[in-house]
Amino acid sequence: MPFPFHRARLTLALACGLTSLPALAAGNPPWVGTWGVAPVPMGPVNYGGKTLREIVHTSVAGTRVRLRFSNAFGDAPLVISDVHLALNPSGSTVDGATDRVATFGGQHSVTIPVGRTAATDAVDMPIPASGDVAVSFYVPEATNVVTGHSYSNQSKWVANGDVSGQPELQASEEGDYQFLLNMDVQGDGLQGTLVALGASATDGFASTYGANHRYPNVLASRLNAAGMKVGIINEGISGNGLINGGPNVLDRFARDVFDQPGVRWVIFSDAPMNDILPVAANATADDMIAAYRTLIAEAHARDIKFYCTTMPTFHAAANWSAEGQKRADALNAFMLSPDSGCDGVVDLHKVLEDPNRPTYTLPAYVASDNLHPSDAGYQAFANAINLADFPPVSLAPVALPASCGAIEPGEGLRPGESLRSCDGAHALTLRTDGNLVVTSGTTTLIDTGTAGSDAAEAYLTPDGNFELRGAVGELLWASGSGGQTGAHMYLQQDGNLVIYAPQGPVWATNTAGR
Structure with a gap:
């Protein structure tokens, strides 16, 4: 979906509802979350x-902290x-x-x-x-x-x-x-932030108190042992549902995922269980599948990989029901289907299941409440996650624009660089504070609202999307104009920044004549 430019007079705090963070100088390493909790x-x-x-x-080491x-x-x-x-x-x-x-x-x-x-x-x-x-x-x-x-x-x-x-x-x-x-x-070689999103099983409920045996902690140890510099933020809320609970995952997705620094991946796990166990009337299998599709589409619009986990085994739980099991099975079948949209699936149901008692949890893997994993269950969960799903940073190579006023596919800007209109009156600049701006003389006409970010490059993709990427490859802003063939971008002499496809303009800042 398109990420609109923010008007110059809007601050990042007003646009995003968060306090502005200190700006980074060009070339500084990005911020990555090493720890976090959901409020x-x-x-x-x-x-x-x-x-x-x-x-x-x-989770991950660093040399500077905030x-x-x-x-x-x-x-x-x-x-x-x-x-x-x-x-x-x-x-x-x-x-x-x-x-x-x-x-x-x-x-x-x-x-x-x-x-x-x-x-x-x-x-x-x-x-x-x-x-x-x-x-x-x-x-x-x-x-x-x-x-x-x-x-x-x-x-x-x-x-x-x-x-x-x-x-x-x-x-x-x-x-x-x-x-x-x-x-x-901050630190050398950081690869980005992974958000563990879910409910009590993400939060580590029933694991040994004070021992840091939650599955994200165990996963962090695996990543560190493999020499992979991935930060993990635990955004689990006990009792929280996908559709129910306040705020539910649908409502808090932007706050707890998109507003975190350097996010490249999400693992979404157990929250739907808090819709399934009470057999909520507004959480049929179809309702939950629709909610998953919404989350996945929103993540993909920001180029964030969305990894799903199937619902765990829970037949021995006090509030198990045949209808709840039916909904969980349908949701699991959706996630495991080739058209789910999940970028990968951890089959937690299979990981935890007792091979001698289908739909029941292996005794060694379940806590005394017969619902949540034990320490060994959380370990098995973390061990089932494929570390290859978290690759190193790979920024697209970007060439400087070859001519005035024009950016061709594969061309773009790095911090401190500008494209000028052919009459010299207007400029598109990626500032060293991370903000991408269109200016006329000393007047800012429009900007992306990304001041304080780790913006590393802005470029036109081969399919006509103009993207602003951070230092770990995270998508900070995009024009939403992808899917074109033969697109070109022009900073016109009237101050309008326009992306043209062969059939005509497909996106513009609408800053002509300002």
Whole structure:
């Protein structure tokens, strides 16, 4: 689908509903998510006057790091201050020699409005692969309804006063994450971000507490052992459905997938079980298949690979029903069919199934609730994922335009380069901050709204689509004009940027005469 240009006066934050992230200089490595959780409303709880120390288990290593905090569901502005990062050897203790301070635009605190997020400045710090990093921060003002992530299977520590920088805390132990949503890294050779999307089985429910035995953690260890630098973000929400639950996967897909940095792949797993188990009236097999087709089409429009997993075996679960099994079987048959649109399928039903009892889970692979996988089941899930589905970055070769005012297929721009109209009055420029703009003199006529991104090249594809790609090959913006034969793009002397096919114009910025 077309990604429209944003008018010049619209900021990235307004266009996307997110806080703008710091701009990258040309040639800097991209940001990739090494850890993340999906936000949910929590509370009431008052963390005013408290330090929170939250433990992040990373996926991919990096040399620079940034954090994102959220007040998406809060009922008042949220103040976060005195943020520290340090390696976490165990419990609430940190390695003081690794301590780093994170700031917000150079300031030690930030006020986050209701419904918004805030990202820290980049911090130079070696981040280990599959390692534990403590993020400590002080909340000076009272809170009530907060943004966090429940059923985290991970402890945090809460202490009185501002003690973020202390290696050891006198603190109480609690579960779940509060306010902290993401840790992103930069580093050499990063291949992109994989989003694990789903419900409780993605979130690692029933795995050993504090052991990081969720399937995305195990997959990250496999990738690291293979020398593959893929970041994984876990966007599972326990109890969340494909169609039901608030917000359901259909509603949160853009927030939890497209708004993450460097996303190239999605693995979507167990969320439909929360539509199937209650036999929801609005979640027939046909309803769920239609929802899958919507998600797949939206992912493919952004050149994100969408990997499906079949519904797991669940016959021994307390709320199993024949109708629920019928729906799960139909959904599985769809995913395994050649026209599903899935870019690959992990047959989780087959992986977990007891060969002696079809539709039942192998005893070693099921938790005590007879529904969720055990640690061994999560290991089997991760082992069934094909690592070849996550290839290295491969950016298309791009040649500079050979003549004024024209871009032919295979030609384009890199950061800092411009195409000028033949009269010199107008320019198409890929700026070093990642924004692609059409200008007339010093006036910006229109732009892609991608300032702060890792844009690496903008080019016209052989089939007539004009694409802006990031440094790991992620699609940041596209004209949506593909499917043409013999297309050409012209920056006309009237200021209009137009893609022509033999039959006539197929796309334009409509900036003529501005």
